[in-house]
Amino acid sequence: MGKIFYIMGKSASGKDCIYKRMMCDSDMRLLPLVLYTTRPIRDQEVPGKEYNFVNEEEIKRLRSLEKIIEERSYHTVYGIWTYATVDDGNIDLEQNDYVGIGTLESYMKIKKYFGKDSVCPIYIEVEDGIRLERALQREREQKNPRYAEMCRRFLADNEDFKEEHIREAGIIKRFQNNGDISNCLNEIHKFIGSRRKTL
Numbered sequence: 001m002g003k004i005f006y007i008m009g010k011s012a013s014g015k016d017c018i019y020k021r022m023m024c025d026s027d028m029r030l031l032p033l034v035l036y037t038t039r040p041i042r043d044q045e046v047p048g049k050e051y052n053f054v055n056e057e058e059i060k061r062l063r064s065l066e067k068i069i070e071e072r073s074y075h076t077v078y079g080i081w082t083y084a085t086v087d088d089g090n091i092d093l094e095q096n097d098y099v100g101i102g103t104l105e106s107y108m109k110i111k112k113y114f115g116k117d118s119v120c121p122i123y124i125e126v127e128d129g130i131r132l133e134r135a136l137q138r139e140r141e142q143k144n145p146r147y148a149e150m151c152r153r154f155l156a157d158n159e160d161f162k163e164e165h166i167r168e169a170g171i172i173k174r175f176q177n178n179g180d181i182s183n184c185l186n187e188i189h190k191f192i193g194s195r196r197k198t199l
């Protein structure tokens, strides 16, 4: 039976980078669990790779077809951005392992939908000062930097990722991404190997 390795962490903790590196590493043998989102595409992003970029109408359509496993909406300074995991026929746990990115809440819903033994959390941590520097640098490199949104997310993280919530989600293991990302990836690689041995 396949597994979904589910990456979580605060904003700018490196989830996207880690996800991309995991996807590029053929040794990890993972397929992408691609989310649907209504947020605007960022420079360098490719539709269908990081996310399926859709409009609110398409989310409504998927909702009416009961295809949405979990969804979350953020009231950003640019309007409401929705992210959703969609049962679009591309998730086959009989044949494959997957890697996805989400929040603590979406992790709990995915775990409920697919079963607790099928979903393994990969919680990424970065010291706040380093994380803020990385977030700012990333924003500076955008054609239209969204500094206000960056600040909103940094503050919202304190509530969203309270220790109490991490505990409630049943997350124990944490992966540190303060230094070289390769060190973090090596730890994740070892973890995936150990989880594949179970069941």
Ligand SMILES: Nc1ncnc2c1ncn2[C@@H]1O[C@H](COP(=O)(O)OP(=O)(O)OP(=O)(O)O)[C@@H](O)[C@H]1O
Pocket: 009, 010, 011, 012, 013, 014, 015, 016, 017, 018, 134, 135, 137, 138, 177, 178, 179, 180, 181, 182
């Ligand atoms: N170990 C690392 N060392 C230096 N820079 C890093 C490291 N990991 C990630 N970064 C950089 O930090 C920034 C944030 O990383 P990334 O976009 O992957 O975070 P994220 O968790 O997906 O963020 P968000 O949830 O806000 O989209 C990026 O510019 C990335 O290149």
